[in-house]
Amino acid sequence: MTTAPSPGLRPAGPPADRTTAVAARATDLSKIYGQGETQVVALDRVSVDFRQAEFTAIMGPSGSGKSTLMHCVAGLDTFSSGSVRIGDTELGALKDKQLTRLRRDKIGFIFQAFNLLPTLSALENITLPMDIAGRRPDKQWLDTVIRMVGLADRLGHRPSQLSGGQQQRVAVARALASRPDIVFGDEPTGNLDSRSGAEVLGFLRNSVRELGQTVVMVTHDPVAAAYADRVVFLADGRIVDEVHAPTADSVLDRMRKLPGGNPRTPRSDAKGRTS
Template identity: 80%
Template sequence: MDTLAQNPPTGIAAATTDLSKAYGSGDTRVVALDRVGITFREGEFTAIMGPSGSGKSTLMHCAAGLDAFDSGSVRIGTTELGTLDDRQLTRLRRDRIGFIFQAFNLLPTLTALENITLPLTIAGRRADQQWLDRVVAMVGLSQRLDHRPAQLSGGQQQRVAVARALASRPAIVFGDEPTGNLDSRAGGEVLGFLRDSVRELGQTVVMVTHDPVAAGYADRVVFLVDGRLVDEMARPTPDRVLDVMKTFDTRTRTS
């Protein structure tokens, strides 16, 4: 049986159990993740926050199969990443996971539409045209599909990146500071599209951010400090998130 076949819905898009990872050894050893257990529910928008060096991006990269971990487990649906060889892991990332990064990572010689459908093209799959039309309409790119990246603003380029992440109907989309290179207006538009993809399309989104305003678009926020999960907030607002982040700054100064 194909371990990467689409599994029946479990309500859980991804999860980690006792996830640990360290860099270096001896006196230079740094613990990036310390037995982190977290569940990302289907159809939910989760933001990961914490002070600089808290392990936010490491958690996302391990959960997305982009980085190896030392111990514990990671599941996408019911598939354990630790049981997959490199070929299977590459296929899982291609077929079941979408990625949005701070750098737009678009190919300059391709049109917006070609960039959006590139992962499907590489996989030898045809786009579900009805789904693709919905995604393109949601991010407001219907009139820009024949434009190349150089002909688009930064916000429009990141919209292309969002549409590319959603085009294959992945089980989960991971975003690493996806609005970090955008001004507040363009960033707000992109965050709104991510939120709409959850509410209107049933997508699951996990985003690493340092910005309380960005976190306010999420359904919940989880907080990491020194590689440990220390707090969680449902229905966040920027002010509430900022208040929690201030307590981490105080801890850092007094520790």
């Protein structure tokens, strides 16, 4: 698991001037697989807002619908009914090419498996989405992102020359480089050791606090969730709870009360790291 955030990284609570603007919104969102006796309701009329400049973690037991929710809101999967908006754009009204353009221009993605191209350098991987779109990166913003994730001396290295934590830093920088409206992370620290995972989560936390980024992250790890401003809990395809200014203990307590929720309690080693 991940090292707990230091007090300096955790806000004391929701700031008084928190924005009310919405970066993404799901309304009565349902996702159904199959028909008849084989029908599975992955999402059951879910309504949730993800506010600008806020870090939200989505948690729930296995099969609760958390990854399905993120994939539908991010435009990676279709939904059966309801509505999804990124800003003012309704995803259900978009054709395939329009949806591809919206994902490219408005959304950043961070995946558990890094998804870097092995033949490209770190810098080339970071700028790849903009290169494909035919857009020049904002150099000042790009330099800010690279400095924040600590990659200035690794830009010429290929993924095979980087550690897992460094590769995920590249993935974080790639997601932030185009200044997307919202960044989605699907278990972004799942393949990392405790120290590297804590670094990546710290970068995401700082991107919200210092750069005004909006981040939505699916995780099973209560310690990772404690880096967020709030945690949304799903069970059986429905939102059943929400916690603001979470701690690992408060997340664990809520998870234990969910149907099928039995998270493994993080253990700290002699150096304060959790596993």
